Amino acid sequence: MNKQRELVKKDNMAEWYQNVIEKADLAEHSPVKGCMTIKPYGYAIWELIRNELDILIKKHGAKNMSFPLFIPYSYLSREKDHVEGFSPEIAVVTHAGGKKLQEPLVVRPTSETIIHESMRRWIYSYKDLPLKLNQWCNVVRWEKHPRLFLRTSEFQWQEGHTAHATEQEARQEVESMVELYYNFIKDVLAIPTVKGQKSEKEKFAGAVDSYSVEALMPDNKAVQMGTIHYLGLNFSKIADVKFVDESGAENFVYMTSWGVSTRLIGALIMTHGDDKGLVLPPKVAPVQIVIVPIGNTLETAQRLFNELNNSGFRVELDDRQDVRPGAKYFENEMRGIPVRIEIGEREIENNEIQCVNRVTGKRTVLSLGSDYIQSIKDLLQEIQSTLLKNATERMRNSVVEAKTKEEFSDLIENQKGFIKACWCDEKECEVSIKDKTGANSRNLPFAENEKELTDCTCVWCGKKAKKIAYFCKAY
Ligand SMILES: [Zn+2]
Known part of the structure; x- marks a missing residue:
């Protein structure tokens, strides 16, 4: 392809x-x-x-x-x-x-x-x-x-x-x-x-x-x-x-x-991941930082690569001569590399580098005179936290409760998230749910089942409910 x-x-x-x-x-x-x-x-x-x-x-x-x-x-x-x-x-x-x-x-x-x-x-x-x-x-x-x-x-x-x-x-x-x-x-x-x-x-x-x-x-x-x-x-x-x-x-x-x-x-x-491709949390990114030299800056880029490499980062120097910087950005974004460092001739003059955050696209200018290694460490940590925060917010907003069978079927059909419901926890009931909706119970969450259930009937069969379950179609 x-x-x-x-x-x-x-x-x-x-x-x-x-x-x-x-x-x-x-x-x-x-x-x-x-x-x-x-x-x-x-x-x-x-x-x-x-x-x-x-x-x-x-x-x-x-x-x-x-x-x-x-x-x-x-x-x-x-x-x-x-x-x-x-x-x-x-x-x-x-x-x-x-x-x-x-x-x-x-x-x-x-x-x-x-x-x-x-x-x-x-x-x-x-x-x-x-x-x-x-x-x-x-x-x-x-x-x-x-x-x-x-x-x-x-x-x-x-x-x-x-x-x-x-x-x-x-x-x-x-x-x-x-x-x-x-x-x-x-x-x-x-x-x-x-x-x-x-x-x-x-x-x-x-x-x-x-x-x-x-x-x-x-x-x-x-x-x-x-x-x-x-x-x-x-x-x-x-x-x-x-x-x-x-x-x-x-x-x-x-x-x-x-x-x-x-x-x-x-x-x-x-x-x-996003519309630009893969996004990797820094802790499992095979390449955490890619350095892209622009113009006649390869020597500085190489020195920076050595410093970052020696500091324990997983770093790559994209020094391909036959590929334009724009195409490199595109490819490295596709590969989900958390941080891109750009070094142009102007950056060398000012003794600084530009760091681009893969998740937000935000640019940060770092002075090479300062403790830039620590700043990059902080940036990777920030990216790791942002990814967790975004994913946590999304999941929290995607737990929806179903009170009736109709509501339940509708929420599953329209893939609204984890469908939370009172449930009898019986095999036949789950078989019927799977047959009719294509979903099954994912699990009976600990947090939702800390207390005994009272006055709750199974969302599907109407029997006395024993548990609160999350239902969802699954990969
Ligand atoms: Zn039931």
Whole structure:
């Protein structure tokens, strides 16, 4: 496709999204349907996300491991709900080494079953608990309607798996991972989310309870940003994972699992991008600052590059001779680089630089004589905060309450945001909602469910309501 062609406006989200991914050189569809090739610039964003989150996961007490890509089919089928939930999406290897395999192998859709098999052998006594493992890897869940980053048959993610002596400890683990994801997504990706419990229908196949952090995109469709599952004893009973407690008695361990994936990048693109292209929060921008020399200023630009580089910024010098400054601005804006520094001959005379803020377009003149490094640091911080502030305001204004079934249908049909409603939390009711409106419950927000509900009937079926839920169509 023509690189010069204008970007589609963001109002047309679906086309704009494809367009930005292509023009900012993030990823492309691979020859295998539903799978994606992440290009260097897109992968650099993933690496930054991964590095930042990995630090937090280790601080949280989990250790990284690597488990195999293949899982014996029989492992997956041990847990009835688990295999039923994943069957439509799994890829199975039946032949290897030129022969039909005795037992087919599943390409992991998630690794609970194989990790629990190891835990059974690694856990002996209460002294081995809690056991917290994490792995960064790829998984496969066959996708009928692929969309780059948001839904692909193969994707990158991290999956945490933990074992605990008591239910209370496992529940605490879940709570603290919800907080960890919520804060990470807010502080690093500048995206606000809603924390809450998943409904019966939407919970993880095999879990006792599932929780999620959900973000709302500018077109008012939701993205599930991360999930955290309380598995109780469901999986430990099946895999026979026990420990000897202090009194010498044998007990099953309580388990959890949690993960986030490359779909975070999809949400990042939609949340912050604009009509000029990608906009990246400085914390995950592979290039935080681009320097564009204008006229005969390359020497100064090079010196500035070295200074910024040595100060720890991710900086790029756009010294291409055959591209005009205007075209460089256009391209670097498309790539979402937070700060552009322009140096012309007049700036050199005055010993100053011009900084352009990617989000607001505002120019700041900085004197090279002053502590300009600190000023640039402040500017990046300001951009990070502005992005979070804008996204938070937008989400806050997009939570709308539905009191009647008609209102509910209408709000969903017109994609007004997170539709807040009293709800019975029953599977059949949610199936009917999904059938008629195309939406499902995103989660039962903690903040909305702090108090018991009284005098509230289900917005859809009219039964007594048990919870307040947010409904929305989702990516
Ligand atoms: Zn209902």
